[in-house]
Amino acid sequence: xxxxxxxxxxxxxxxxxxxxxxxxxxxxxxxxxxxxxxxxxxxxxxxxxxxxxxxxxxxxxxxxxxxxxxxxxxxxxxxxxxxxxxxxxxxxxxxxxxxxxxxxxxxxxxxxxx
Amino acid sequence: xxxxxxxxxxxxxxxxxxxxxxxxxxxxxxxxxxxxxxxxxxxxxxxxxxxxxxxxxxxxxxxxxxxxxxxxxxxxxxxxxxxxxxxxxxxxxxxxxxxxxxxxxxxxxxxx
Numbered sequence: 584x585x586x587x588x589x590x591x592x593x594x595x596x597x598x599x600x601x602x603x604x605x606x607x608x609x610x611x612x613x614x615x616x617x618x619x620x621x622x623x624x625x626x627x628x629x630x631x632x633x634x635x636x637x638x639x640x641x642x643x644x645x646x647x648x649x650x651x652x653x654x655x656x657x658x659x660x661x662x663x664x665x666x667x668x669x670x671x672x673x674x675x676x677x678x679x680x681x682x683x684x685x686x687x688x689x690x691x692x693x694x695x696x697x
Numbered sequence: 698x699x700x701x702x703x704x705x706x707x708x709x710x711x712x713x714x715x716x717x718x719x720x721x722x723x724x725x726x727x728x729x730x731x732x733x734x735x736x737x738x739x740x741x742x743x744x745x746x747x748x749x750x751x752x753x754x755x756x757x758x759x760x761x762x763x764x765x766x767x768x769x770x771x772x773x774x775x776x777x778x779x780x781x782x783x784x785x786x787x788x789x790x791x792x793x794x795x796x797x798x799x800x801x802x803x804x805x806x807x808x809x
Contacts, residue, residue: 585738625699626739626784626799639796673738682727682788683746686797688738 586610587676587689595695601662604692606674608655612687614638614680615657617649620691621670632657633680664696698722700787702800709775709807717770717803719785728761728768729786729797732779739784743770775807 586609596602608615617629619642628641632651643649646664651657661668671691677684700721707715719728727746731739745761745768757779758771772779782804786797 585740625801626786628796628798631796641796683744685741685744686729687741688731690738 585687585689587674587687589672589674589689589692591692592690593693593695595697596664597697598664598666600664600696601660602664602694604659604661604672604674604694606657606659606676606689608657608674608676609687612676612678613655614677614684615651615655616675616677616686617643617657617659618673618675618688619670620673621667624670626673629659631680638680661694666696669694669696699798700785700800702783702785702803704803705801706804707806709772709779709805711777711807711809712774713807715772715775715805717772717783717785717805719768719770719787719800721766721787721789723766723787723789725761725763725766725787725789727788728759729788730757730759730768730770731784731786732781733784733802734781742783772805775805777807777809780805780807 588607590605614633616631620626629643631639649659673691675686675688677686703718730742733739761768782802786799
């Protein structure tokens, strides 16, 4: 158990819908990361937050948005869902958000878009 | 750009050794190694930093060749628990937060 929690564990929804994935970092960690893992694209970095501010951005679609709240939990919002958005979404957290940090991954949310 | 991992898959007998390579076309600041079992979260193994510093949590070793921009993960005297998919994540810019670009993974199966 990494100490990072994600809810829900599974999510099944229809195309065109909007969903919110939630992540609570390990106690004391200030930085949160979101990753998407699909069979054809592998593990892709989406976005990083540090203490409420966006720190780095990766291959995140405009239909996706995220934020980190004052209590440091983070939410990833996915809208206008398409079949290709079906994937495992991981949240990770680290202490300072710097390159020497270890990122600890949560158990993931499996999203299925029908 | 995504780092390239090789081999894509390897099958070992318990006790055998294996090497997994991770190569990048860009100058790297750090390389992070993770192992993921099917349906589970990636688990941190090791960080290698430019300059040779190495941080790890398990009895698995690795190296980082800065001239070649290549890292190698050494599985020595493999155990059944080593089975899983190994990913390297690379970071190019120390100032760019901790944005990792992951390779495609190497599937390792250790048989009794």
